[in-house]
Every structure is written in C-alpha cells, then in structure tokens.
Amino acid sequence: MNRLIGLVLLLAGLAYPFAVYYGQQHLAPRFFALLLGGLWLARFLSQGQKPGSRGMAIAALGFCVLLGLADSPTLLRWYPALISLFGLTLFGLSLKYGPPMVERLARLHEPELPEVAIAYTRQVTKVWVGFFIFNAALVSALTLWAPLSWWTLYTGLISYVLMGMLFAGEWLVRQRVRGHV
Incomplete structure (x- = not known):
C-alpha cells in the first residue's frame, strides 16, 4: 500500500x-x-x-x-519548491548522518562497495544537494516574479530534463570511472 x-x-x-x-x-x-x-x-x-x-x-x-x-x-506555486527542499533535506542530512543517499542507492545493486566508490557516491550526493538548492531557488524566483506559463514550463518540463541530464551525466562519469566506456 x-x-x-x-x-x-x-x-x-x-x-x-x-x-x-x-x-x-x-x-x-x-x-x-x-x-x-x-x-x-x-x-x-x-x-x-x-x-x-x-x-x-x-x-x-x-x-x-x-x-x-x-x-x-x-x-x-510554492509546492515544487517545497518538494525540492525535501530532496535537499534528505540528501543533505544523509551527508551529515550517513551513509550518503547515493551510496544507499548504489548498495541496492552492489552491497559491497569499494572505498573509492563510497567516496564517489559522497561527491555525487553533494552534486544532488547543489541541484536541489538551485532548483528550489529558481522555482522560488519563478513563483515570485515570473508569469504562470514560465513557472509551468520550468516546473513541469525543464526541471525534469535537468534531472534527467544529471542522471545521465552521472551514469556516463560512473561508467568511465569503472572503466566500462
């Protein structure tokens, strides 16, 4: 359920x-x-x-x-900013109290991560923290100063494209780091 x-x-x-x-x-x-x-x-x-x-x-x-x-x-219009703050909180607190969120996700596929992978997942978690800060700030600015159509375009499409690009970019970097590319 x-x-x-x-x-x-x-x-x-x-x-x-x-x-x-x-x-x-x-x-x-x-x-x-x-x-x-x-x-x-x-x-x-x-x-x-x-x-x-x-x-x-x-x-x-x-x-x-x-x-x-x-x-x-x-x-x-403030709801997407709230959701970004939730992401920031989850990823940020995981850096402080561990293990980092990306490490938790990585361990679902590979329970025994080497030390280099653990360091890498910490860095990727920091990148996601930066993304959530950026996203919350931009959604807030659009909420305060932009027309509804701009807000809708960003929160309904562009932010998801940016997340997808971040996922894809991280995947490419990970493949290179692991020597698969």
Missing part, C-alpha cells in the same frame, strides 16, 4: 504544474489542498516510524492546511 501511495504522489507531483496552470482558472486552491492533503495524510499514516518520511509528510500537510485556509492561487 505504501508503494501505491508513493506512486500516486509521484504522478500527482508530475502532473501538478499542468494541473495548476489549467486549474487556476477553473478550480479553487482549496481543491488542490484537499487532494494533496489527502495523499500526504495517507502517506503519513502508512509510514510507520520512519522519522524523515513522517517529517516530510507533516511539513506537506502543514502546507496543505495553509493552502486550504489561505485559498491563494499564488501559494499553489
């Missing part, structure tokens, strides 16, 4: 910028708050005792409550 909720949240996040673009003319922000809040509440209730996930769910629920009370179309 937890994976299904995670998948629905992911799909809702992908569709969110376009839903805001279309919905701002047709739906009250409270409608978005209710939908998002329901998904995040389900995630919260299904998380068990995972502190980081529960903390993110509580923060997202707080955002949904604020959105519902304010019923502000402008507030709708």
